[in-house]
Amino acid sequence: MRHCLGLFLLLISAPLAAAQLTLDLGHGQRQWQTEQLLKHPQARAIDIPKDVAYKRAMHYRAVPLASLLEGVDKDDHLQAVALDGFAAEMPAGPLLQPGPARAWVAVEDPHQPWPGLKPGKPSAGPFYLVWTDPAASAIRPEQWPYQIASIRRLAPVSERFPALLPAAELSAEDPVRQGFALFQQNCLVCHRLNGAGDAQFGPDLNVPHNPTEYFQPGYLRQYLRDPQSLRHWPQARMPGFPETVLSDQELDALIGYLAHMAGRRR
Known part of the structure; x- marks a missing residue:
């Protein structure tokens, strides 16, 4: 019994497992691991004053999404697919612009996990598309997909x-x-x-x-x-x-x- 209790405590205190983001942009797939994105040359700390998923101010380590969209043109169409089947359809233009509204992939650090979206629920991780200054380009809440598993380039809807x-x-x-x-x-x-x-x-x-x-x-x-x-x-x-x-x-x-x-x- 004592052994089982110790194992249980070890499991609940263990950090989250690293995740993988799959990009399928029309020239083969590329997988980005959590650790790779956290150490990406353009990764930085950003503040989101009005986070859509958490409905409060949040702080993230994030990578500009445009830096991951190699070969994507502003007239292309992208789809972000979440772990639960949520599929956000997005024109590439706003995702590629450097500002003032700018798209970022927020990356959840397994050693510093984000809070759950609700009590007893998982977080917005492992990957979450967030925006700085979203009002500048009239970015809608549905353009903030969270729990992202993959991003792919597709023909328009x-x-x-x-x-x-x-x-x-x-x-x-x-x-x-x-x-x-x-x-x-x-x-x-x-x-x-x-x-x-x-x-x-x-x-x-x-x-x-x-x-x-x-x-x-x-x-x-x-x-x-x-x-x-x-x-x-x-x-x-x-x-x-x-x-x-x-x-x-x-x-x-x-x-x-x-x-x-x-x-x-x-």
């Missing part, structure tokens, strides 16, 4: 998943097209639609039914603004989209896209 496209006859200025862009930024990270998408986390938003078909309009807006105000359960993970993230006009466009796609179920 519209080419990979034609089942997500609105009707071709819509004009370029139609709000539904803006809604489609907002859907890619804010919803596709967790959800699929018409079976299309890479995320494994949330339910499909058109099959078998579309939210605009079973939510009254006012309740749908309330749900998107603050899901817990309408459906409360302890393990809920869907974030709300306050006006600082989606304006009323943008929310209308997003709902308009969903309603439009209810007529394009596949």
Whole structure:
């Protein structure tokens, strides 16, 4: 019994295991180990005053993401995949810019682990995409993926998943097209639609039914603004989209896209 207790105490006091970040940028895969990134020539300490995942000020050792994106062009499209299947679709341009909004890969040191995101939950590590001065480029919360396992270069969403496209006859200025862009930024990270998408986390938003078909309009807006105000359960993970993230006009466009796609179920 004493031996077992000693082994248990040793296990819970042991540091976290080092992790691996896989980059697949179209010219073969490269793996970066935790220790390599912590010692990267451009690694530095950064302060994030309003961290999206922790909702408070945080301090990290981080590497500029652009320094890892060898061969990537500003017009390319990247996808960050998290350990839980969360898949963030991101144009490469903002990720490559040197500032004022700048993307960093924060690296969790196994010997100095980050706090859990909630009591009893894991941290945002081992790798977390964070931004300095995000307001300068209107960076949205979904552009802060955490628990990242891999980053890969892919064709744009519209080419990979034609089942997500609105009707071709819509004009370029139609709000539904803006809604489609907002859907890619804010919803596709967790959800699929018409079976299309890479995320494994949330339910499909058109099959078998579309939210605009079973939510009254006012309740749908309330749900998107603050899901817990309408459906409360302890393990809920869907974030709300306050006006600082989606304006009323943008929310209308997003709902308009969903309603439009209810007529394009596949």
